[in-house]
Amino acid sequence: TQLLEQSPQFLSIQEGENLTVYCNSSSVFSSLQWYRQEPGEGPVLLVTVVTGGEVKKLKRLTFQFGDARKDSSLHITAAQPGDTGLYLCGIWDSWGKLQFGAGTQVVVTP
Amino acid sequence: GAVVSQHPSRVICKSGTSVKIECRSLDFQATTMFWYRQFPKQSLMLMATSNEGSKATYEQGVEKDKFLINHASLTLSTLTVTSAHPEDSSFYICSARDPTSGYNEQFFGPGTRLTVL
Numbered sequence: 001t002q003l004l005e006q007s008p009q010f011l012s013i014q015e016g017e018n019l020t021v022y023c024n025s026s027s028v029f030s031s032l033q034w035y036r037q038e039p040g041e042g043p044v045l046l047v048t049v050v051t052g053g054e055v056k057k058l059k060r061l062t063f064q065f066g067d068a069r070k071d072s073s074l075h076i077t078a079a080q081p082g083d084t085g086l087y088l089c090g091i092w093d094s095w096g097k098l099q100f101g102a103g104t105q106v107v108v109t110p
Numbered sequence: 111g112a113v114v115s116q117h118p119s120r121v122i123c124k125s126g127t128s129v130k131i132e133c134r135s136l137d138f139q140a141t142t143m144f145w146y147r148q149f150p151k152q153s154l155m156l157m158a159t160s161n162e163g164s165k166a167t168y169e170q171g172v173e174k175d176k177f178l179i180n181h182a183s184l185t186l187s188t189l190t191v192t193s194a195h196p197e198d199s200s201f202y203i204c205s206a207r208d209p210t211s212g213y214n215e216q217f218f219g220p221g222t223r224l225t226v227l
Contacts, residue, residue, distance in 0.1 A: 033215075042114075042203050042218035043154070088153060098144065098205070098216050103153040 003027065004089055006101035013108055016078050021104045023089035024071040030092070032072045034063055035100075037086040046074075079108045112138050112208045116219035123194055124227055130190045131222045133204030139184035140206035144216070145177070148201040160187040194226040 005024045013019055023032065031050045035043035047056050049065035049072060056063045060083075062075040076083055089101045113136040123129050133143055141162045146154040158168045158179050166179035176198075178190040187206075191198055205218040 035218075040201075040221065040223070042116075042205075042221045045215060045217070048215065086153075096142075097156055097159060099156065100153045105151065 003093060003099050004091060004101035006089055006104055008104060009102065010105045011107070013079055013106075015080055015108055015110050019076050019079055019106065021074045021087050021089075021106070022071070023073070023101050025091070026070065028069050030069070032065060032069075033090045033098075034072070034074055035088040035090060037088060037103075038084075043086075043088055076106075079106075081108050081110055084108050112136075112206070112211065112215075112217040114204065114206050114217045114219040116204055116222050118222060119220060120223045120225075122225045122227065125195055126193055128190055128192045129194055129224060130188055131202055131204075131224075133187045133189070133206070133219055135185045135206040135208075135217075138206075138208045138210060140187075141184060141209065143181060143187040143204055143206045145179060145187075145189050146203045146205065148203060148221075150201075154203060157189075191224065194224070196226045199224055199226045 007022050011019055033048045034046045037043040047063045052067045052069045054065040060077045064073045084107050087104045090098050093099050115134045117132045143160040145157045147157050148154045156169050157172045158166045160166045160179045160181040162181045162184050168174045176192055181187045201221050201223055203221040205216045207216045
């Protein structure tokens with residue numbers, strides 16, 4: 001079974017629209033990370049959330065960590081074509097390995 | 111953030127040959143590196159953990175004799191795909207954990223596209 005459930009799997013929107021990606025689990029995490037990966041490249045770390053209820057902003061991206069530290073969301077405001085990519089949430093498992101959700105493919109068309 | 115490089119970025123080889131992929135941490139020392147495999151439009155699947163000075167630990171289902179990992183120094187890990195077959199064609203990505211950064215941050219290389227003919 002997957003440690004992290006990401007949804008939706010695929011999201012196609014027009015430039016200027018908003019979108020939200022979700023990452024959920026039945027387990028409690030000490031921290032959670034969000035990455036973006038563009039085709040043919042490695043993932044790039046966007047943010048690490050640590051505290052329950054925490055909200056972090058990175059320009060038009062807003063990251064939230066659930067109060068119970070079991071879920072997180074990524075919200076993009078006024079999406080642009082440059083936001084296109086595979087968004088991955090990741091957590092450290094009990095063996096100290098970074099495990100990823102299935103990913104959300106976001107496509108923003110002009 | 112920290113920089114991790116991979117070489118080569120792309121390799122095409124014939125079936126039955128072996129291919130070596132290098133992963134380097136450029137501005138920090140990494141006692142632990144990780145190797146992932148990614149199929150098109152899918153997430154990253156952890157293959158193995160590379161530990162400097164000791165044997166790698168492999169995830170369930172990953173053949174250690176096929177995917178040889180060597181972590182020769184604190185800045186270099188190599189993955190050798192032995193006797194490659196077309197089904198080994200994939201995108202291989204390494205990452206390194208920077209022990210000096212907070213929250214066990216892990217930085218990824220740009221990946222290596224392996225095509226086995």
